[in-house]
Amino acid sequence: MKMQMKSLIAGAVLAGATFSTSALYAADYVIDNKDAHASINFRVSHLGYSWLQGRFNKFEGQFSFDEANPAASTATVNISTKSVDSNHAERDKHIRSDDFLDVSKFPSAKFESTAFNMNDDGSAVMTGNFTLHGVTKPIEIAVSKLGEGDDPWGGYRSGFTGTTEFKMKDFGITKNLGPASETVYLELHVEGIRQ
Amino acid sequence: MAISIKNTRARYGLAAISLHWLMALIIIGMYPLGLYIDSLGYYDAAYKTVPHWHKSIGMVLLALLVVRLLWHSISIKPKVLSHSAVQKRVVKLAHSSLYILMFVALLSGYMISTADGRAIAVFNWFEVPALPAVIDEQEDVAGLIHYWVTTSLIILAGAHALAALKHHFINKDKTLSRMLVSTGRA
Secondary structure, three states, X not given: OHHHHHHHHHHHHHHXXXXXXXXXXXXXXXXXXOOOOOEEEEEEEEOOOEEXXXXXXXXXXXXXXXXXXXXXXEEEEEEEHXXXXXXXXXXXXXXXXXXXXXXXXXXXXXXXXXXXXXXXXXXXXXXEEEEEOOEEEEEEEEEXXXXXXXOOOOOEEEEEEEEEEXXXXXXXXXXXXXXXXXXXXXXXXXXXXXX | OXXXXXXXXXXXXXXXXXXXXXHHHHHHHHHHHHHHHHHOOOOOOHHHHHHHHHHHHHHHHHHHHHHHHHHHXXXXXXXXXXXXXXXXXXXXXXXXXXXXXXXXXXXXXXXHHOOOOOOEEXXXXXXXXXXXXXXXXXXXXXXXXXXXXXXXXXXXXXXXXXXXXXXXXXXXXXXXXXXXXXXXXX
């Protein structure tokens, strides 16, 4: 309880520090996968009755973001497809098989941005090419910025969330789990450390 | 003459005979069952029940194998009825390989299902707990091993059966009949 209060206070102080820092300028960031302050999550409907939630444990990427010139922002992310984790070994084995990701043939998935449009309310859309299962298609990721500022360890960080969705069959994954389960919803939490 | 529970130099006893044939029947059934599981689709009614049976039977087999190896280690071994020293060595190697393949088949199967820390429910009767995973993507590696080892086991068991029949019908010795209860001659 005492620990919880302490971390709550620390969190509040940190949040305050984040809001008070307004030194915003163009910078290159590396996604903090080392300390896992980023995650790539997906969900697919299970029979139309509930959500199956999973994630990719191994990925790396970088982005650049300029508050003054958001349109110049870019991002690249590489995902190791075999790192898929839905908290069930037998299902993960199935997802990695040639029914779905076919990871022995397609060990990585990739996103490379091509455009970034920011609205006045802070919401934004990042357009880019997404390569999955050997198929490259343009997708749009709805992005919102959470914050940026100094971290307590001498670095500088900024964080975003993004959501997007796609149909498995659009990427050549023809295995059909039923009409309710054709779409994959991706939720991305990205924290970058400024270089 | 009634057959004793224990082996003699001349023949296998009831315990070894029961373990041998019970495990043989189960293993021969488990292989096509495994292939059938592999063929099941997501919407097949058997998608959940048949793997549950396969895993449950596998854990029973593992217990039987442990009992069998213990019994084997404290038992008299009936004499190998082969002629040459080379043949005797091949027989020994083949029998050891059968034991090793059985063990690896069961262990790799266990390692697929327990890779995420989940226990294996044996006929919803009791659970065999998971051991910590030893490698990344253990379920994939163990799955590959499971397929090739069980396939090798079935092929070697087939050769084992052919060898027994050859002894019985060509050499006309007791290699096969001493593993059966029907003949009182031994």
